[in-house]
Amino acid sequence: MRLRTRKLLDRSFSGLGFLSIGFMAASLLVILAPIFGRGMGAAVFQGTIEHRRLMMEKFHRGDRDMIEAELDQVRAARAPVYDMIAAFKEEPQRLSFGDRIQRRKSMREVEDLVVELLGPLPGKKRPILIRDQYGETRWDQAKVKLGRLLYIEEYDYSDRAQMGRKILVPREQKFRGTSLQPLFAYVEENMEQMFLPRTTFYWRFLFDRSLDAHFFGGIGPEVLGTLYLTIMAMIFAIPMGIIAAIYLVEYAGDSSGIQLLRTCISSLAGVPSIVFGLFGLAFFLNTLSISESKSVLAGSLTLALLVLPTVIRASEEAIRAVPHTYREAALSLGAGKWWTVVTVILPAALPGILTSIVISMGRAAGETAPIIFTAAVSVGQPLKFWETISQPTPALSWNIYNLATEHEAVDEIRHIQYGMVLTLVLLVLLLNITAIVLRARISKKLRG
Amino acid sequence: MNWKLLSIIGLSFVLIGSAVADERIAIDGSTTVGPIAKAFSEYYMEQNPGVNITVSESGSGNGAKSLINGTCDIADMSRFMKDKEFNAAVEAGVFPVAHVVAMDGIAVLVHPSNPISGLSVEQVRDIYLGTVTNWKELGGPNKKIIAISRDTNSGTYETFAKLVMNKQKMAASVEYVGSNGGARQRVQTTPAAIGYVGLGFIDHTVKPLKINGIEPTMLTVSSGTYPISRPLFMFTNGYPELGGHLHALVTLHLSPNGQEIIEAIGFVPVTSY
Numbered sequence: 001m002r003l004r005t006r007k008l009l010d011r012s013f014s015g016l017g018f019l020s021i022g023f024m025a026a027s028l029l030v031i032l033a034p035i036f037g038r039g040m041g042a043a044v045f046q047g048t049i050e051h052r053r054l055m056m057e058k059f060h061r062g063d064r065d066m067i068e069a070e071l072d073q074v075r076a077a078r079a080p081v082y083d084m085i086a087a088f089k090e091e092p093q094r095l096s097f098g099d100r101i102q103r104r105k106s107m108r109e110v111e112d113l114v115v116e117l118l119g120p121l122p123g124k125k126r127p128i129l130i131r132d133q134y135g136e137t138r139w140d141q142a143k144v145k146l147g148r149l150l151y152i153e154e155y156d157y158s159d160r161a162q163m164g165r166k167i168l169v170p171r172e173q174k175f176r177g178t179s180l181q182p183l184f185a186y187v188e189e190n191m192e193q194m195f196l197p198r199t200t201f202y203w204r205f206l207f208d209r210s211l212d213a214h215f216f217g218g219i220g221p222e223v224l225g226t227l228y229l230t231i232m233a234m235i236f237a238i239p240m241g242i243i244a245a246i247y248l249v250e251y252a253g254d255s256s257g258i259q260l261l262r263t264c265i266s267s268l269a270g271v272p273s274i275v276f277g278l279f280g281l282a283f284f285l286n287t288l289s290i291s292e293s294k295s296v297l298a299g300s301l302t303l304a305l306l307v308l309p310t311v312i313r314a315s316e317e318a319i320r321a322v323p324h325t326y327r328e329a330a331l332s333l334g335a336g337k338w339w340t341v342v343t344v345i346l347p348a349a350l351p352g353i354l355t356s357i358v359i360s361m362g363r364a365a366g367e368t369a370p371i372i373f374t375a376a377v378s379v380g381q382p383l384k385f386w387e388t389i390s391q392p393t394p395a396l397s398w399n400i401y402n403l404a405t406e407h408e409a410v411d412e413i414r415h416i417q418y419g420m421v422l423t424l425v426l427l428v429l430l431l432n433i434t435a436i437v438l439r440a441r442i443s444k445k446l447r448g
Numbered sequence: 449m450n451w452k453l454l455s456i457i458g459l460s461f462v463l464i465g466s467a468v469a470d471e472r473i474a475i476d477g478s479t480t481v482g483p484i485a486k487a488f489s490e491y492y493m494e495q496n497p498g499v500n501i502t503v504s505e506s507g508s509g510n511g512a513k514s515l516i517n518g519t520c521d522i523a524d525m526s527r528f529m530k531d532k533e534f535n536a537a538v539e540a541g542v543f544p545v546a547h548v549v550a551m552d553g554i555a556v557l558v559h560p561s562n563p564i565s566g567l568s569v570e571q572v573r574d575i576y577l578g579t580v581t582n583w584k585e586l587g588g589p590n591k592k593i594i595a596i597s598r599d600t601n602s603g604t605y606e607t608f609a610k611l612v613m614n615k616q617k618m619a620a621s622v623e624y625v626g627s628n629g630g631a632r633q634r635v636q637t638t639p640a641a642i643g644y645v646g647l648g649f650i651d652h653t654v655k656p657l658k659i660n661g662i663e664p665t666m667l668t669v670s671s672g673t674y675p676i677s678r679p680l681f682m683f684t685n686g687y688p689e690l691g692g693h694l695h696a697l698v699t700l701h702l703s704p705n706g707q708e709i710i711e712a713i714g715f716v717p718v719t720s721y
Contacts, residue, residue: 128705129487129712148652157563162589163639164561213486286517293474293519294504372506377474379486380491380502391472392502405504407625408483408649410715 009022032425039422042415046139047200049074050119054134054216057207070196077193080186085111085121106174109126110183112151114415117142117187118194130212131409138217139197139422141412145402146191150184181343205419213379214403214416221382221421224391225296229375230365231429232300232388233307237364238357240304242310242346248312249319250341274369276306281373296388297394299375306370307360318352319345348446351439359434368397378402396424465666472644473694474499477524479627480601480646481714482682485551488700491709492693498622498691505627508603514542515683521694523604524684526552526569526603526646547682549701549718553655554608554676557632560641564588569675573612575642578619582641595622596634596643604628607678608644644676670716680715689695 049070055061082264088107093100111121119135120127127133136142152171172184187194208218252258280302282289291297322345329339346353368376376398383393403417404410410417474486482505489501504520512533517540529537529544535545544616558564564586565577576595577579582589590703597618598605609615627646635643637654647664650656656664659675668674682702686695700706705715 127490127712128708130490132712153560153652155561155563160563160587160589163591164560164563166561211481214489285519289518293472293502293514293521377502377504378482379489381500383500387500391500392474394506402505405630405633406479406482407629408631409651410633411651413654 003362034111035418035422035425038415038418039425042419042422043201043202043205045200045415046197048135048137048195048197049138049199050135050195051137051202054137058130058211058217059204061204070428074194074196075122075253077190079112081118081123081183084180084186085114085181088175088178088221091179103174106171107180109179110149110171110175114147117145117149131215134216136411142191142195142197144205146188146313150188180376206423208381209382210416210426214399214407215409216414219396219399219416219420219423222394222399222420223395223427224382225376225380225395225428226365226397226424228296228383228388228393229300229303229371229383229395232296232359233303233364234361235299235305236304237360241308241356242315242353243317244312245306245319245340246346248316250337250345255343265312266308267443269313269429272369273306273367274372276302277370277373280305280370285374291390293390293394294375294377295390295392296372296375296383296393299371299392300388302370302374303364306367307364309361310337310363311356314356315349315353316350318356321352322348351443351446354435354442358432358439361431363433365428365431366397366424367400371395371398378406396420400424459666471693472502473521473522473697474502474504474514475524475682476506476514476520477522478508478526478680479505479629480526480552480602480604480648481524481682482504483551483648484701484710484715485522485682487709487713488548488697488706491705492697492700496693501697507601507626508606509601510658512537512544512683514687515544515685516542518542521684522532522698523720524680526678527606528681529683543683544683544685545687547639547684547698547701548679548718549682549698550680550710550718551669552678552680553664553674553716554604554611554644554645554678555650555664556659556676557635557643557645557650557654557656559641560655562588562655565602565655566661567658569612571618571658572642576613576614576618576622578621581621584696593638594638594641595619596631596641597622597624598628598631598644599624599626602626604644604646611676611678634635639695647716650714666711666714666716676712679718 024076024312031272047148049067052062052067053071056064057065081327082394095103115121115132120132124256136145150171151168152174156167157164170184172181175181202218205218206223207220209220211217248258252261280298284301285294313415323447326344326348330344331337335343375392376395377392378394378399380392380394384393400417400420403413403420407413468680471488475489477485482503483518489503493499507523508523508525508527511520511525512529514520515523516533516537528546534544556567562583564583567586571580571586575593576597580586581593582590583593589628595618598608609618613652625634625636628649631643631645631656632649632651635641642646647666647669650664658664660672662668664674664676669677684694684697684698688698701710702715702719704719704721707719707721710717
């Protein structure tokens with residue numbers, strides 16, 4: 001091959017390399033940027049007075065006097081709205097029967113939307129569900145609700161051959177000439193005074209329990225549940241994995257039985273996680289009955305089984321990579337085999353073993369399928385440590401799925417779902433960084 | 449010395465664990481009844497601190513299985529137990545007792561841009577049988593119908609199959625979705641879709657169709673005029689011990705507060721205070 005062709009090929013290859021790195025970075029940005037941006041929205045947002053009232057009443061937080069003062073201010077701003085509604089109800093309506101029924105229906109819609117926006121009408125009994133006790137706690141959501149109050153979403157079906165076209169009709173039109181008409185302009189102009197939005201940093205989002213099935217509050221039980229599941233899974237998986245790896249490398253030899261065992265372990269690593277989930281349900285819960293209901297214990301045992309092959313394989317590689325001279329030196333100094341493994345080989349293989357543990361930990365924290373049937377629930381209290389042997393827990397991975405698909409008010413609590421996603425990503429990242437640092441320090445120490 | 453200390457600590461954990469374990473209730477099952485169960489447990493835990501109620505939503509079929517295996521205390525179901533399940537339960541020494549907590553209608557949903565506003569039961573059946581495949585045939589635009597159904601593990605599916613499909617098999621082109629929320633989401637994002645969910649899952653992003661000319665509302669469901677209505681159940685193993693937390697929870701719907709919760713979520717209460 002001519003030198004020029006070789007150079008050209010070389011350059012084009014490195015160009016290709018740069019391109020793929022650039023592509024990877026871009027896709028990482030495309031994935032991570034929204035996760036960060038939207039996820040932060042769960043904790044950092046424009047909080048309204050309703051948010052501060054909720055925090056005070058449910059969590060006893062905030063400066064009571066200040067919030068009371070703000071509430072007075074807000075009540076004054078909201079009073080005309082309620083007055084207008086009351087006045088409209090009193091007003092004689094010279095309408096035909098059909099129109100009156102129509103009007104009453106439109107009125108009820110307005111009232112419902114006002115209640116959704118501002119919270120229950122004054123003088124009414126306090127609703128039982130917390131979601132109905134407060135108005136909009138987030139400014140962005142309040143503006144969406146305002147849009148729904150101001151405009152009716154109607155569809156123009158005049159062309160039957162096409163799908164209807166969305167048209168926004170000002171709701172005001174339905175109440176032209178009545179005492180309710182000024183309400184819409186008033187609400188639009190006085191939104192700020194009625195809500196007093198302020199930038200809120202709700203860092204306790206990570207630790208608070210959820211209120212009313214994730215409508216309000218934080219994700220404390222989920223974070224705790226994920227930590228319990230991950231740590232307990234590792235407690236089961238690490239000793240088993242390392243001991244198995246030591247046995248396979250140092251003691252087992254190379255018979256065909258052991259070969260078969262190795263193949264089995266490798267293929268176990270490729271089994272889909274849902275299969276582990278069903279196995280966990282059938283074995284730990286239905287056959288062994290290790291707990292009466294789903295429990296963290298059953299879930300973490302299942303997760304441990306899931307990550308075990310990874311731990312074994314990677315630890316095996318790490319132990320195998322320890323130079324033979326180490327073993328020979330230890331043996332020549334009179335150490336027994338067991339002593340050699342414990343004092344020489346394991347410390348030397350530790351960085352590699354740690355890597356395997358880190359990778360598995362990230363996987364255990366993020367897996368959903370193995371815990372669906374064994375440990376995860378959509379609503380539950382944060383558990384005390386000893387309760388983990390008998391009780392199920394909410395967990396981030398499962399609750400993200402649950403909120404995205406099963407929750408009755410998906411669109412209203414999107415921010416909580418995003419917050420969970422970000423928390424999970426950060427949690428895994430944190431685990432990885434800790435282990436990378438730990439690994440670096442150990443390697444440094446080993447090198448002396 | 450150390451071992452003694454450790455074993456004492458371990459033992460005390462187990463003891464505390466078993467003491468706390470009495471105060472817990474596991475609920476599993478239907479995604480339709482899920483919102484009721486979640487709201488009830490939230491309300492109940494606020495009234496009775498120290499009780500831990502966990503709610504999972506995995507479908508009526510799984511709820512029944514969990515009750516039979518003894519892994520849950522209350523099985524939420526949006527249909528009655530099947531013969532097979534009942535037999536399996538009795539064989540396992542579990543005696544299912546049904547508590548009807550609310551009534552529900554199955555609303556047939558379309559995208560709000562769809563000009564169709566009502567269908568007959570037969571027309572809905574034809575769509576899911578695959579004999580009607582285009583909205584044009586029903587007086588709508590020329591668009592292929594995308595039929596969304598709940599998965600076969602779901603009680604909503606069973607009810608739909610019985611009341612609408614007459615137990616005839618759905619077409620192969622029908623898409624199956626694992627939850628009520630998922631079915632609504634699919635319809636809300638797909639203009640040509642049709643789907644069905646429980647009454648509590650209707651919101652302003654989708655349009656519920658009139659069935660045989662009757663709108664699915666709390667009124668038409670409670671009066672029995674809406675053709676696709678059904679009771680929602682909570683099943684327990686035997687009638688729960690009177691005065692216990694379990695009993696209080698499965699009879700909560702009979703109290704004024706329970707009724708208010710059910711109404712607030714959008715289902716039809718069985719009581720009228």
